[in-house]
Amino acid sequence: MDLASVNEELAEIDGQIADIFRALQNGFQKLDKIKDANRRSRQLEELTDKMRDCKRLIKDFERVVKDEAGSVDPNTAKFLNERKQSLIKELNSYVALKKQHASDNKRVDLFDAPSGEDAFGEENVLLASNMSNQQLMQHGDNLMDETDQALARSKQTVQETINVGTETAAALKAQTEQMSRVVNELDSIHFSMKKASKLVKEIGRQVATDRCIMGLLFLIVAGVIAVIIVKIVNPHNKDIPDLPGLAPPVSRRLLSIVENK
Structure with a gap:
């Protein structure tokens, strides 16, 4: 079925999304060949921006489909819904690929950002309406595991900082005591020299x-x-x-x- 025959706006949005998918495919192919970490980071940022644009277009596609829901027959509505699901699925594949490369580069994953107008964490590309309860629970468990690991790393860092601070304080105390002993010995030597001079x-x-x-x-x-x-x-x-x-x-x-x- 041709989307242009259903709605020209849907056809235009679908074409824009297809262009972005081709750009993402070419971008990730080039990313595999880049060895420099800084260039890889810049390439990932560019691909992330394209995925943000794609997510926005998919939302526009879903909005238009909802607007046309009352004026199309059931077969057309099914076709539009399947097309939306296929777009979401394809975008999710690029999201997973981006996360894989981002973890390799040890960079923050913008799709999991807690805030921000364009952050994917605000609304995951996998829409809740298209996920089963088991998938939602699995996703929640994964987020909790990641949070626990981050907390554990933070606790370890804090403990290491405390240990370093304690060792530094002990070293400073020992040096202070040593300096005090040296000063006392110098005073004693000075007194002995004065007494010897008088004698x-x-x-x-x-x-x-x-x-x-x-x-x-x-x-x-x-x-x-x-x-x-x-x-x-x-x-x-x-x-x-x-x-x-x-x-x-x-x-x-x-x-x-x-x-x-």
């Missing part, structure tokens, strides 16, 4: 004092020895002064002992 200064002053005393004693002994030598050489010399560094009585006593000998 060295005191030792230096004591050594200087001892040297002065030793020098003075050396001079006294040298003077005594010189006087003794002079007295031995010239015992009758009365002009020899007292011994340096000694009291006069002590000096005279030592000289008398030397003279008697």
Whole structure:
């Protein structure tokens, strides 16, 4: 049956859908030959836009069929309904093919988007009126499984983030404690150096004092020895002064002992 004889608008819509199906077929054939991930992503986006247009045209086709339902015979209505079902089935095949390629590229599937004016998730191409209860339940189970898997992945990511944060905090705490110990050790070393510096200064002053005393004693002994030598050489010399560094009585006593000998 020719759609143009039933409704020219239906025939025009059907022709546009056929053009899109040919473009989708050629696009997916080219997609299999593309190796670059970025080019594949762009190609998938273009094919997704075409499928959106096709979905819109199928809705227009269904709207016109409903408008013509009261003015056509049962055979024509059956033919139009079968044609609509075949269009939906063919589009679903491209949707499945697109999902397969999208999962390979790890990209978000626009057909499962939760919101958006043109998102396919808003109304799946498989219309609920054309799905059995078993298919609806199976589709719901699949969505629940996918949601559970996404939640599990999210929990795992959160747990890994918490573990990394805990390890980082422990490492920072250990480094802080180590820095505190280093600072304490530096303070102790600084205090020890100051104490050692004072001790060295005191030792230096004591050594200087001892040297002065030793020098003075050396001079006294040298003077005594010189006087003794002079007295031995010239015992009758009365002009020899007292011994340096000694009291006069002590000096005279030592000289008398030397003279008697």
